[in-house]
Amino acid sequence: MSDTDADAPSTTESNALRTPIVAVLGHVDHGKTTLLDKIRGSAVSEGEAGAITQHIGATAVPLDTVSQMAGSLVNPDDFDLPGLLFIDTPGHHSFSTLRSRGGALADIAIVVVDVNDGFQPQTIEALDILKRTGTPFVVAANKIDTTPGWNPNDGSPIQGTYENQSDNARQRLDQNLYEIIGNLSDEGFSADLYWRVQNFQKNVGVVPLSAMTGEGIPDLLAVLMGLSQRYMKDEMAVDVGGPGAGTVLEVKEERGFGATVDVVLYDGSVRESDTIVVGGVNGPIVTEVRALLQPRPNAEIRTEKRFDKVEEVRAAAGIKIAAPDLDDAMAGAPIRVVRDQPVDDVIAEVESELAEIEVDTEEEGVVVKADTLGSLEAMANALREAEVPILRAEVGDVAPRDVAVASTAREMENKVILGFNVDVLSNAEDELEKTGDVRLFKDDVIYQLIEEYEEFVEERKRAQQETVLDKIMRPCRFRILEDHVFRQSSPAVVGVEVLSGTLKNNANVVKWEGNEPTRVGQLSGIQEQGEDVSEARAGNRVSVAIDGPTVGRQIEEGDELWTELPEKHAKILEQELSDEIPADELEALTGYLDKHRQRDPFWGK
Numbered sequence: 001m002s003d004t005d006a007d008a009p010s011t012t013e014s015n016a017l018r019t020p021i022v023a024v025l026g027h028v029d030h031g032k033t034t035l036l037d038k039i040r041g042s043a044v045s046e047g048e049a050g051a052i053t054q055h056i057g058a059t060a061v062p063l064d065t066v067s068q069m070a071g072s073l074v075n076p077d078d079f080d081l082p083g084l085l086f087i088d089t090p091g092h093h094s095f096s097t098l099r100s101r102g103g104a105l106a107d108i109a110i111v112v113v114d115v116n117d118g119f120q121p122q123t124i125e126a127l128d129i130l131k132r133t134g135t136p137f138v139v140a141a142n143k144i145d146t147t148p149g150w151n152p153n154d155g156s157p158i159q160g161t162y163e164n165q166s167d168n169a170r171q172r173l174d175q176n177l178y179e180i181i182g183n184l185s186d187e188g189f190s191a192d193l194y195w196r197v198q199n200f201q202k203n204v205g206v207v208p209l210s211a212m213t214g215e216g217i218p219d220l221l222a223v224l225m226g227l228s229q230r231y232m233k234d235e236m237a238v239d240v241g242g243p244g245a246g247t248v249l250e251v252k253e254e255r256g257f258g259a260t261v262d263v264v265l266y267d268g269s270v271r272e273s274d275t276i277v278v279g280g281v282n283g284p285i286v287t288e289v290r291a292l293l294q295p296r297p298n299a300e301i302r303t304e305k306r307f308d309k310v311e312e313v314r315a316a317a318g319i320k321i322a323a324p325d326l327d328d329a330m331a332g333a334p335i336r337v338v339r340d341q342p343v344d345d346v347i348a349e350v351e352s353e354l355a356e357i358e359v360d361t362e363e364e365g366v367v368v369k370a371d372t373l374g375s376l377e378a379m380a381n382a383l384r385e386a387e388v389p390i391l392r393a394e395v396g397d398v399a400p401r402d403v404a405v406a407s408t409a410r411e412m413e414n415k416v417i418l419g420f421n422v423d424v425l426s427n428a429e430d431e432l433e434k435t436g437d438v439r440l441f442k443d444d445v446i447y448q449l450i451e452e453y454e455e456f457v458e459e460r461k462r463a464q465q466e467t468v469l470d471k472i473m474r475p476c477r478f479r480i481l482e483d484h485v486f487r488q489s490s491p492a493v494v495g496v497e498v499l500s501g502t503l504k505n506n507a508n509v510v511k512w513e514g515n516e517p518t519r520v521g522q523l524s525g526i527q528e529q530g531e532d533v534s535e536a537r538a539g540n541r542v543s544v545a546i547d548g549p550t551v552g553r554q555i556e557e558g559d560e561l562w563t564e565l566p567e568k569h570a571k572i573l574e575q576e577l578s579d580e581i582p583a584d585e586l587e588a589l590t591g592y593l594d595k596h597r598q599r600d601p602f603w604g605k
């Protein structure tokens with residue numbers, strides 16, 4: 001650890017203005033993390049599980065970096081803002097709460113839209129959040145380098161690279177850009193290409209760019225700086241010396257410090273030896289700051305390894321806080337500095353904020369564990385969508401208690417623990433083994449976790465249906481062939497053709513006389529070309545032995561016969577298994593039900 005880094009944007013004493021928070025929002029895979037990677041010179045996107053962002057991130061980008069990147073478009077002397085704090089958010093649809101929180105934190109936002117993919121559900125969701133919170137934003141029309149025929153000019157401002165393109169490429173890009181402008185207008189925003197926008201308070205600027213080649217990024221930074229400096233200076237001039245308020249991004253063990261919390265400080269300041277209140281798994285934790293560890297400028301706090309020890313941090317900033325008793329701190333929970341307010345009031349504030357972010361649970365359902373409150377909420381969203389009930393949802397590793405709770409579920413498919421990005425404590429593994437019937441699913445990609453669980457449920461259902469199908473009688477219509485009577489009785493042996501359904505040995509045989517089924521006997525053997533078989537399918541011709549009737553009395557050549565279906569079996573087949581049985585069998589079933597229902601409309605219902 002070194003001393004205070006003079007470049008760090010939020011600690012320089014001369015800073016009168018608060019660092020604006022810039023939230024990056026948009027649909028999954030449209031390039032939010034890649035855009036930030038380009039700006040800060042990192043490769044966070046490549047290291048992400050499943051290549052999607054699943055947590056909020058934070059990066060302080062100093063004015064120097066901004067002006068270097070923006071070249072002639074940003075002159076640092078024109079600005080008295082210390083830099084920008086970028087908040088990365090997940091675009092995957094389950095993370096609505098994190099987007100909403102990221103959006104609510106933001107002073108200003110970038111909505112990233114893939115120029116080729118255009119507006120998508122989470123693009124619209126992001127715009128709704130910004131509308132609701134009244135946050136000014138710019139639209140980054142990303143991935144212009146994927147325009148067919150594009151000729152990249154790395155790092156160039158948009159004007160220069162645009163002029164270097166063929167007419168064809170320009171036309172294709174224009175078309176996509178106008179579509180985006182049209183979509184924005186559909187959402188109630190008057191928008192235009194940023195260089196045509198005169199009043200950014202009234203109109204939304206669209207900046208064509210490529211996060212990959214850096215083209216257009218100078219323009220984006222210039223617009224962002226201009227927007228924050230011109231329109232938000234008053235808001236940025238708030239007293240950044242007040243008691244700090246922030247959100248815990250992550251709880252991490254740090255050598256020499258024990259448990260620490262990574263925090264986005266969005267308001268006020270925090271100093272060494274301040275008393276703080278942090279939301280924890282078992283309620284608010286009151287403790288004292290032992291060390292403030294600041295990531296280097298341009299570092300994503302989620303992946304940063306090196307930190308500088310500082311005495312004070314002012315909003316907005318990403319900061320690691322070391323303090324005693326943080327083991328139970330909860331990612332996603334609020335953190336507050338206690339300064340000119342009684343500690344009990346601050347505790348009450350943290351408590352009420354925690355209460356707002358509880359997941360609804362039911363009497364019967366699965367157990368969910370996740371690494372942060374945000375991902376827990378995302379899991380709850382995704383499970384609600386998949387119509388999976390939740391019995392218990394908590395932040396933290398899988399513990400023996402979770403196994404005990406899961407084993408109380410009535411349904412097998414609910415005797416399940418879904419762990420997102422968490423570990424399994426070793427005594428919980430013992431408990432799992434001991435209990436035997438609780439299934440654990442673990443993954444670090446949210447949609448994969450849900451998919452694995454859904455596959456398990458599907459498979460169980462299929463297995464259950466198979467056993468049921470094995471046990472119940474199956475519908476079958478068949479006909480005694482002319483000149484195929486091999487024996488008159490005890491048992492009668494006749495040649496038959498299966499017309500629809502599956503003829504199974506041991507089935508009872510009925511014959512319909514008007515609307516009344518009469519049982520004529522029971523199948524006691526099926527032979528196909530001289531070999532004993534257990535069943536015959538529609539279209540087969542086989543000889544069958546029927547115990548009970550005598551040919552010429554109860555049955556005749558040419559008679560149509562049916563296997564008898566108990567009412568309960570008919571009901572299960574119709575209501576639960578009709579998708580599972582072959583079409584001809586369904587036809588036999590329908591025929592059989594129709595006959596019964598002419599007599600009794602509620603038969604088998």
Ligand SMILES: Nc1nc2c(ncn2[C@@H]2O[C@H](COP(=O)(O)OP(=O)(O)OP(=O)(O)O)[C@@H](O)[C@H]2O)c(=O)[nH]1
Nearest residue numbers: 028029030031032033034052053091143210211212
């Ligand atoms: N060609 C091209 N590819 C890009 C560009 N920006 C992003 N990509 C690619 O698009 C994919 C998704 O990029 P990310 O940055 O992970 O997208 P994201 O918006 O952060 O995704 P989530 O965080 O999961 O919502 C990656 O494979 C990137 O390499 C671009 O400007 N041009």
Ligand SMILES: [Mg+2]
Nearest residue numbers: 032033052053
């Ligand atoms: Mg991302």
